Amino acid sequence: MSSVVIKSTENGPNLVIVDGKVVQAWCRCGASTMKPYCDGSHKKNGFTAEARDVKVA
Ligand code: FES
Structure with missing residues (x-):
């Protein structure tokens, strides 16, 4: 079974990490055009947020 972790980076996106590899970066500041x-x-927009890890599977 794969290991899945969502890592909320300090002042940045949520990283989706599967088996130790970053596979996606999800916007959490709301400003992304993608x-x-x-x-x-x-x-560039001054977004601030705490870092946090959540193990999903
Ligand atoms: S978190 Fe990177 S653009 Fe929103």
Whole structure:
């Protein structure tokens, strides 16, 4: 069975990590033009948020 972790990065996107590899980055600042994916806009808009990991499976 695969290991799946959602890692909320400090001041950045939610990373989807499967078996230790980042497979997607989801926007959580709301500014991405490629939603649901992060396009790096969080670096320019002053988004701040705490880091957190959630193990899904
Ligand atoms: S978190 Fe990166 S663009 Fe929103």
